[in-house]
Amino acid sequence: MNQEIIKDVREKFRLRFKEEPTLFRSPGRVNIIGEHTDYNNGFVLPAAIDKAVYIGVSKRQDETIMLYSEEFKEDHTCTLDTVERTDKGWPNYILGVVDQLLKRGYKIGGFNLNIEGDVPIGSGLSSSAAVECATAFALNDIFQLGIDKMELAFIGQKAEHEFARVMCGIMDQFASVFGKKDHVIRLDCQSMEYEYEPLELKGYKLLLLNTNVKHSLASTEYNTRRKQCEEGVKLVQVHHPEVKSLRDVTIDMLQQYVGDSNPVVFKRCKYVVEEKERLLSACEDLKKGDLKALGEKMFRTHEGLSKEYEVSCKELDFLVDAVRQNPDVLGARMMGGGFGGCTINIVKEDAIQGLIGRLSTSYKNAMELDLTSYIVETDDGSSKVV
Ligand code: GAF
Numbered sequence: 339m340n341q342e343i344i345k346d347v348r349e350k351f352r353l354r355f356k357e358e359p360t361l362f363r364s365p366g367r368v369n370i371i372g373e374h375t376d377y378n379n380g381f382v383l384p385a386a387i388d389k390a391v392y393i394g395v396s397k398r399q400d401e402t403i404m405l406y407s408e409e410f411k412e413d414h415t416c417t418l419d420t421v422e423r424t425d426k427g428w429p430n431y432i433l434g435v436v437d438q439l440l441k442r443g444y445k446i447g448g449f450n451l452n453i454e455g456d457v458p459i460g461s462g463l464s465s466s467a468a469v470e471c472a473t474a475f476a477l478n479d480i481f482q483l484g485i486d487k488m489e490l491a492f493i494g495q496k497a498e499h500e501f502a503r504v505m506c507g508i509m510d511q512f513a514s515v516f517g518k519k520d521h522v523i524r525l526d527c528q529s530m531e532y533e534y535e536p537l538e539l540k541g542y543k544l545l546l547l548n549t550n551v552k553h554s555l556a557s558t559e560y561n562t563r564r565k566q567c568e569e570g571v572k573l574v575q576v577h578h579p580e581v582k583s584l585r586d587v588t589i590d591m592l593q594q595y596v597g598d599s600n601p602v603v604f605k606r607c608k609y610v611v612e613e614k615e616r617l618l619s620a621c622e623d624l625k626k627g628d629l630k631a632l633g634e635k636m637f638r639t640h641e642g643l644s645k646e647y648e649v650s651c652k653e654l655d656f657l658v659d660a661v662r663q664n665p666d667v668l669g670a671r672m673m674g675g676g677f678g679g680c681t682i683n684i685v686k687e688d689a690i691q692g693l694i695g696r697l698s699t700s701y702k703n704a705m706e707l708d709l710t711s712y713i714v715e716t717d718d719g720s721s722k723v724v
Contacts, residue, residue, distance in 0.1 A: 339363060340456050343392050344723055347454050350408055351394035355450040359394030360480060361723035364472035366390065366457035367464045367513035368544060368682055368714060369673055370522055370537075370624075371632070371639055372617040374647060376507025378567050379528040379585035380614040383621065384509055385537060385716040386517020391455035391468035392723065395476045398448035403436065405429050408454035418448060423501050428453075431469035434497025439477060442493070446481045458710070460552035462672075462679025466502060467510035470494030475515070475720040488530065490720070491515045504557045505564050506675075517719035524621055528585055535624055537716055542629060542668060545683045545690055547697065548710040549653035552678040559649065560675050563606060570596050570607035584610045609646040613639060633669025633684050637662060640671035640681075649676030653705050657681045660697055667693070680712075 344361060351359040365386040372382040398404075401418040407428050414429040416422070421437050423430055432451065439446055451473070457465040474490040474497075477483065485493070494511035498504055508527055516523060521534040567584055574581050574591045581587055589611055596604045616635050623632040640658050644650035654672040658681055661667040666689035673682045685693060694711045701709040 339723065340390065340392070343454050343456060346408065347392045347394045347452060350406075350454075351396075351450070351452050354406060354452060355396060355404070357396055357450075359396050359450075359452070360476070361392060361394050362472050362476040362479070362720065363390045363392050363723050364468045364475060364514045364720040365517055365717050366468050367510055367517065368546070368716075369509065369513075370682070371620045371636055371671075372509075372613060373639060373643060373671075373673065374563060374649070375610060375613050375617065376509040376525075376527045377505070377564055378610050378614075379583035380610065381617045381621075382507075382509045382525050382527060383522050383535075383617060383624075384513035384525070385522040386513050386719050387463070387714040388717040389455075389457045389463065389712070389714065390717070391453065391457055391465065391472045393451055393453045393469075393472045393476055395449055395451045395480060397480055398450060400448045402448040403433075404448075404450045405432055406452040408452060409459070418446070428469070430501040431466050431497065432473045434501030435470050435473040435477065435493055437501065438493045438496050439474075439483070444481070444483045444485070446477055446483070449477070449480070451476070458548060458712075460679065461546075461548050462674030462676075463546070464510035464514065464674070466498060467494055467506075467514050470497050471511055471514040471720050475722075479722060487515050487719075502557075504675075505561050513719070515719045517717055519718050520716055522624070522716065528583070535621065537624075538627060539629065539684065540627070541687055542684050543687050543690060544714050545685045545693075546673075546680040546712045546714055547657050547683060548680045548712070549651075549657065549678055549705075550707050550710060551651065551653050553651055557675075559677060563647065563649065566603050566606040567610060569600070570603045573600065573603070585614065587611055605646040609642040612642060629668050629684060633667075636669030636671045636682070636684070643672055643676060647676075651677050653678065653701075653707065654681055656701065656704055657697070657709075660700060661685075661693070664693070
């Protein structure tokens, strides 16, 4: 937990709202492998990380909602009956959750809330899901709504659909709520069954390299990819009505029924179908402690995301290419929705600082951008800060 941020949120809350807050924390996430598989009913392998969103919150006696972002130095006020999307951006992730609670018939009153965190925004580490989950967790607690953790994650996802207008899958909110220190979660996004797998990196660490770009087409292209996957499923369903999603589709089916006449839909679906298999075999690698085999699959995932799913960008490709032949880096790939954000790398611990130094220079020379890096540890999911 970031004690400095906790202190800051508490003190600023007291100054602003003249009362004592209750504090909650929800983490960002990494995903080892299994990208763009969640909304295709596939598997994912995320973990919550030691970077989180912290909120202070207190109940009010009226129906007013007063929000303050310590990061954006901006407030937003509305009432329970005027909860709607705003152009400001950040309040949407909070208000989207309030909207969901109201639509589901939960009884809440007005509240004060301030927010701060150390999940870098727009970096593919799910700062938005962390805000949604922290809000859902907090309101569930202070208004004693009795909502279980699974529904809290779904409330966060629906808030993202309706207020951020990104038709995301469930991975990010699930990881933020269900994370467990020293573990990754193998989540079946169809049945929502999950297993914790110990993450033993044996002298290696997870290093995130932030391109510091977020290309503006990210959310529209995300929704387009989702539609292209659905198109592929429809074409297969004509011949195989039992097929419900890409989860049930094979490469053979894609070749027969999508193939040449729909080359774009074909390559999108092909990536997803291959990624589904790759993840299952990566889980076996992890169980056996074969990090080398796992790392090779991460590189292959990046190839697919870059060439077939086409959600990478030149900055991400540069960072993956730069480590591909490096024996100290077992695996690397872009992570999350794409079009910017971070790459995830499995790197030998004592080689990390040298690597960051060299890459910072070459990245700056090639892209005229600064590189930011984070060595992350896995962490527990959403919690009350006591
Ligand atoms: C984003 C989405 F929010 C997730 O649901 C997931 O689809 C991911 O992109 C890609 O794997 O983070």
